[in-house]
Amino acid sequence: MYLVCLHEVFFNFWIDKGVTNQVLENYFPILLFIVIGLVLGVSMIVIGFGLGKIMGHARPYKAKQSPYECGFEAFENARIKFDVRYYLVAILFIIFDLEIAFLFPWAVVLDEIGMAGFWAMMIFLAVLVVGFIYEWRKGALEWE
Amino acid sequence: MISKAEILILMPEIFILTLACLILIVDTFSQDPLRRVTYYLSQLTLVLTAVLVIGFSPEQTVYAFGNSFISDGMSVVLKTGVFVISFFAFLYSHEYLKEHGWLKGEYFVLGLFAILGMMILISAYSLLTVYLGLELLSLSLYAMIAMHRESTTASEAAMKFFVLGAIASGMLLYGMSMIYGVTGSLELGTIATNIESNGDNPLLVFGLVFIMVGIAFKLGAVPFHMWIPDVYQGSPTCVTLFIASAPKLAAFAMAMRLLVDGLQPLLNDWQGMLIILSILSMATGNIIAISQTNIKRMLAYSTIAHVGFLLLGLLSGTPSGYAGSMFYIITYALMSMGAFGMIILLGRKGFEADELAHFKGLSERSPWFAFIMLILMFSMAGVPPFLGFWGKWFVLKEVVDAGFVWLAATAVFFSIIGAYYYIRVIKFMYFDKADSMTAIKASKQMRFALSVNGLALLILGLMPGALLAICVSVLSIAA
Numbered sequence: 365m366y367l368v369c370l371h372e373v374f375f376n377f378w379i380d381k382g383v384t385n386q387v388l389e390n391y392f393p394i395l396l397f398i399v400i401g402l403v404l405g406v407s408m409i410v411i412g413f414g415l416g417k418i419m420g421h422a423r424p425y426k427a428k429q430s431p432y433e434c435g436f437e438a439f440e441n442a443r444i445k446f447d448v449r450y451y452l453v454a455i456l457f458i459i460f461d462l463e464i465a466f467l468f469p470w471a472v473v474l475d476e477i478g479m480a481g482f483w484a485m486m487i488f489l490a491v492l493v494v495g496f497i498y499e500w501r502k503g504a505l506e507w508e
Numbered sequence: 509m510i511s512k513a514e515i516l517i518l519m520p521e522i523f524i525l526t527l528a529c530l531i532l533i534v535d536t537f538s539q540d541p542l543r544r545v546t547y548y549l550s551q552l553t554l555v556l557t558a559v560l561v562i563g564f565s566p567e568q569t570v571y572a573f574g575n576s577f578i579s580d581g582m583s584v585v586l587k588t589g590v591f592v593i594s595f596f597a598f599l600y601s602h603e604y605l606k607e608h609g610w611l612k613g614e615y616f617v618l619g620l621f622a623i624l625g626m627m628i629l630i631s632a633y634s635l636l637t638v639y640l641g642l643e644l645l646s647l648s649l650y651a652m653i654a655m656h657r658e659s660t661t662a663s664e665a666a667m668k669f670f671v672l673g674a675i676a677s678g679m680l681l682y683g684m685s686m687i688y689g690v691t692g693s694l695e696l697g698t699i700a701t702n703i704e705s706n707g708d709n710p711l712l713v714f715g716l717v718f719i720m721v722g723i724a725f726k727l728g729a730v731p732f733h734m735w736i737p738d739v740y741q742g743s744p745t746c747v748t749l750f751i752a753s754a755p756k757l758a759a760f761a762m763a764m765r766l767l768v769d770g771l772q773p774l775l776n777d778w779q780g781m782l783i784i785l786s787i788l789s790m791a792t793g794n795i796i797a798i799s800q801t802n803i804k805r806m807l808a809y810s811t812i813a814h815v816g817f818l819l820l821g822l823l824s825g826t827p828s829g830y831a832g833s834m835f836y837i838i839t840y841a842l843m844s845m846g847a848f849g850m851i852i853l854l855g856r857k858g859f860e861a862d863e864l865a866h867f868k869g870l871s872e873r874s875p876w877f878a879f880i881m882l883i884l885m886f887s888m889a890g891v892p893p894f895l896g897f898w899g900k901w902f903v904l905k906e907v908v909d910a911g912f913v914w915l916a917a918t919a920v921f922f923s924i925i926g927a928y929y930y931i932r933v934i935k936f937m938y939f940d941k942a943d944s945m946t947a948i949k950a951s952k953q954m955r956f957a958l959s960v961n962g963l964a965l966l967i968l969g970l971m972p973g974a975l976l977a978i979c980v981s982v983l984s985i986a987a
Contacts, residue, residue, distance in 0.1 A: 480510055494529040501536035 452504055463492055514572040517579050520560040520587070521627055527553040528620040535613030546613035547602050550620060551595060558591035575695045576634035581982025582764065582834070583631045586757050590626050593754045593841050594619065596849070596957055601746035603954045604852045608744070610656055618655075619750065622648035626758035632765055635684045635694045642680070642726070645758060646673050649751055653743045665742025672725070672735045680722025686715025687771075696770035703773040713777050719766055720781050726759040729819060730788035733812045740808035745860060748804060749848035752811060753841040760837040763822060768830060775825050782823035787918060789816030794926035804862045806929060807847055810888060813926055814840050820919060821903040824910035831979040832902040838975070839887075839899040839965075846884045846961040853877060853950050853958060867933055869942025877948065878937045880962035887965045889930035890923055895969040902976065 436446070470477075470485050499505060515522070531553070535546045561584060569580040598619060605611040625645030632638040650673070654666035688694055690711050691702040703712060725732040740748050767778055793813030800806035818840070821833030854861030854870075861867075871878035887896035900923065907916045968975060 491529065494533060497533050498536055501533075 449507065456499060456504065459492070459495065463489075510573070516564065517566070517570055517572040518577065519564055520557050521624060521631075523560055524553060524557045524620060524624050524627070527556075528617055528624065531613075531620065532617045535617065538613065541611065542606060543611050543613045543616075546616055547598070550616040551598055553620060554591050554595050554598070554623070558588055561587045561591070571633060574634075575697065576637045577631055578633035579631055582761070585978055585982050586630045586761050586834070587627055589757050589838050589841065590623060590630070590754045593757070593845055594623050594750075596845055596961060597746075597750045597753055599953060599957050600749055600845075600849045600852050603951060604744070604746040604855070607855070607857055609857060610658075612655065615652065615655060615746075618648045618652050622652070622750075623754065626754060629758045630761040632762075633696050633769065635688065635696070635699075635770075638762060638765060639677070639681065639684065641758070642762065643677065645755060646677070649747075649755065652747050652750065653739065655747070656744050659744065661742040662744055662747075665739045668742075669735055669739045676722050676725035676732070679718045679725070683715045683718025683720075683722065686711055686718065690715065696765060699770045700772055703771070712774060716771060716774055716777055717781070719771070720778060720785075723759070723763045723766060724785055726762060727756070727815045727818070728789075728812055729785040729815050730792040730812060733789065733792065733815075736812055737805050737808040740811070741802055741805045741862075745804065745848060745851050745855065745862065749845060749852065752807070752848060753845040756811075756837055756841050756844075760818065760833065764830060764834075767822065779823050779825055782819045783912075783915060786816045786819035786823060787915070789813060789819065790919060790922040791816075794922045794929075797926065797929050800929075801864055802862055803851060803864050803867070803933070804848075806864065807844065810926070810929075811840075811844065813922065814844075814888075816922070817900060817903055817919060820907045820915065824906040824912070826906065826910060827983045828980060829903075829906035829910060831976070831983045832899075832906045834979045834983065835972075835976050836899040836903050838979075839895050842961065842965060843884055843888050843896055846880070846958065846965070847888070849954075849958050849961060850877065850881050850884065853948060853954060856946075856949055864933065864936060865943065867936045868940040870937040872942055873945060874948050877958070880958060881937060882934055883962045883965050885930040885933050887969065889927040891927075893966070893969045895965040895972065898969060898972040898976070 436444075466488065467485070470481070474482065527549070531546055531549050534549065535543065538545050564579075565581075565584040566579050569578060571578055598616060601615065601619075602611075605615060622645050625641050625643070625648060627641070628637060629641030629645060632641050650666055650670045653662055653669060656662045687699060690709050691699045691706075693699050693702060721732060725735075728736045740752065743751065771778065789812050793809045793811070793816060797806050797809035797813065800809060814836075818833050818836050821829045821831075821836060823829075824832075851861050854866060867881070870881065883894060887894035890897045890900040900919075904916045904919060907919070
C-alpha cells in the first residue's frame with residue numbers, strides 16, 4: 365500500500381498524466397529495483413568497512429593486497445605461455461554446464477511433455493555419455 | 509506427437525548416427541595402429557545405410573516432423589550417390605593415412621558425421637533443417653582438415669575455411685530470417701505458396717541475395733570461391749578428396765531445396781544472379797587454372813569452372829534442366845574423386861605427388877594408371893565418349909532450350925580454354941621423361957578401386973542413358 369502511494373506521488377510530481385505516464389508506470393518496478401539495489405549495496409560496503417575499522421586488526425602484506433587472478437600475476441605481458449589443459453577443462457566444463465541448463469526446464473515440465481519429451485532427453489543424454497566415454501578413454505580428464 | 513511412420517522415414521539417419529557413436533567408442537578401445545576395426549565398421553555402416561535408404565525409399569514424396577524433413581526421389585538418388593562416393597573416399601583415405609603414418613580412428617567417425625550432415629541437408633524441407641545439416645557437415649569438415657596437427661598448411665586451410673564458412677553461414681541465416689519475416693514460415697513448401705499468393709515484396713529479393721551468397725559459397729562459385737584453392741591445396745590430400753566429392757552433391761541439393769522448392773516463384777530474380785555467378789566461375793576457374801603448377805590447386809580451379817557449368821542447368825529453371833545439373837554433379841564427384849585418388853596413389857611416406865611435374869612420364873612408370881588418369885582428364889575436359897562429355901552436353905542442351913544460346917556459346921568457349929590444362933597433364937604423362945622411376949607402391953584394394961573409378965567414367969560414358977533417365981524421372985516427379 366505504501367509503495368503504490370509512493371509511486372503515485374512520484375509520477376504526479378514529475379510529469380503530466382497521459383499515455384507516457386502509463387508507459388512509465390510499467391517501468392516503476394525497475395526503478396524501485398535499482399534504488400533498492402543501490403541502497404543495499406552502498407550500505408553493505410559502508411557497514412562492512414565501518415565494522416572492520418572498529419573491530420578488526422589491519423595486517424596488510426603484499427600477497428594479501430594483490431588482486432587475485434587464477435594463479436597468474438595480475439599485471440604482466442598478456443603473451444605468455446600457459447598450459448593448454450586450461451582450455452580443455454573449460455571446454456569440457458561447458459558441455460556439462462549446458463547439459464544442466466537443458467535439464468532444469470525439462471525437469472520442471474516433465475509431467476506435461478509426456479513420454480516423447482522424456483525419451484528425447486534420454487537420447488540427448490545418451491549422446492553426451494558417448495562423448496563422456498570418449499574423453500575419458502582419451503585421457504582428457506587426467507591432469508597429469 | 510511423433511508417429512512410428514515418421515521414425516521409419518528417418519531410419520537411415522538414425523542408423524548412421526547410432527553407428528557413428530558406437531564406432532567412436534569402439535575406436536577408443538582399439539589398440540591396432542592400422543585401425544582395421546574402425547575402418548571396416550565405417551565401411552559396413554555406409555553399405556548398410558545405403559541399403560536402408562534404398563530399402564525405405566518411398567513410393568511418392570513423404571514428409572516427416574512437421575514437414576521439416578522430406579524423402580523423395582531426388583533425396584534417395586543423391587544419398588545413394590553420397591554413399592558410393594564416400595565408400596571410395598574412405599578407401600583412398602585409409603590408404604593415404606596408413607602410408608603417411610597418422611592414421612586416426614576419428615577421421616572415419618568425423619567422416620560419418622559429415623555424411624549424416626549431407627543426408628540431412630539433402631532431405632531438408634525447412635530453413636532450420638537446411639541450416640542444421642549444413643553446420644553438421646561444415647563442422648566435421650573443419651575438424652577433418654585440421655586433424656593433421658604437424659602440418660602448418662593444413663592448420664591454415666582449416667582456419668581459412670572456418671572463418672569464411674562462418675561468415676557464409678551468417679549471410680545465409682540473415683537471408684533466411686528475411687524470408688521468414690516476409691512469409692511467416694520456415695517450411696519451404698509454405699514459403700513457396702506464400703510468395704505465390706502475396707506477390708512481390710522487396711524484402712524477398714533482399715533475403716534471396718543473402719541466401720544466394722550462402723549457396724554460392726558452399727558450391728564455390730566466383731566471387732565466393734576464394735577459400736577453394738587454399739583449402740584444396742593446404743588440406744591433406746585424403747581430406748581434399750573427401751571435400752571435393754560427396755559434399756558437392758549435398759551443396760547441389762541445398763541449392764535445389766532453397767531455390768527450387770522454396771523460392772521457385774522468384775525464378776526471374778535468381779536466374780539473373782545465377783547467370784552472373786556461372787559466367788564468372790567458368791571464366792575465372794578455367795583461365796587461372798592454366799597458370800597453376802600444383803595439381804591440387806589446378807583441380808581446385810577446375811572445380812570452380814565445373815560449378816559454373818553446374819549452375820547452367822539450375823538457371824534454366826526447368827525440371828529437365830535440374831536433372832541435367834544433377835547428372836553433372838554426380839559425374840563431377842566421380843571424376844574429382846578419381847583425380848585426387850591418383851595423387852594419393854603416386855604419393856608415399858614423406859612425399860606428396862601434388863606437383864604437375866610429378867606426373868611426368870607416368871606412362872613409362874605405370875601404363876595402366878597413366879591410362880586411368882587419361883580417362884579422368886579427358887572426362888573432365890569433356891571429350892567424348894567419356895562421362896564428363898555427357899554432363900556438359902545435357903546441361904548445354906537445357907540452356908539452349910531455355911533460350912540462352914549466347915550463354916551456351918560462352919560456356920563452350922571457356923570449356924575449350926579449360927581443355928588446355930587437362931590435356932597438358934596428358935602430355936606430361938605420355939610425352940615427357942620421368943624425373944624418377946620410383947615404382948608405384950599401393951595396395952591391391954587401392955589399385956582395384958581406382959581402376960573401377962576410372963573405368964566407370966568410360967563405361968557410363970558409353971551408356972549414359974540409365975543414369976540420365978534416373979535423374980530425369982526423380983526430378984520430373986518432384987516438379
